[in-house]
Amino acid sequence: MQRDQRCTECGEPASIGSRCLKHLVKARERQRTKRGLKRRYYGTLSYKLQAKEPVKSNAAKKRKVSLITGVQS
Numbered sequence: 001m002q003r004d005q006r007c008t009e010c011g012e013p014a015s016i017g018s019r020c021l022k023h024l025v026k027a028r029e030r031q032r033t034k035r036g037l038k039r040r041y042y043g044t045l046s047y048k049l050q051a052k053e054p055v056k057s058n059a060a061k062k063r064k065v066s067l068i069t070g071v072q073s
Helices: 021-035 045-054 058-069
Strands: none
Touching: 021 045
16 A cells, blocks of 8 residues: 555555555554643644645534534524
8 A cells, every 4th residue: 555655554645654644644643642641743644734725613513514404593
């Protein structure tokens, strides 16, 4: 999978590294809790890729859910 530029956990395309962004972030946070780290190292690959990713607002998520469920807020 890594040879094909795919995530080793789910198979989605991995632009850089061996995992997709979702699994990079999960692995980063899992390692922080396991090691008991307080600091965040913003120079790492997962933070750099997250900064490039477009931000989805909570309002947009709520609108999407209300369109699916039909409930107006």
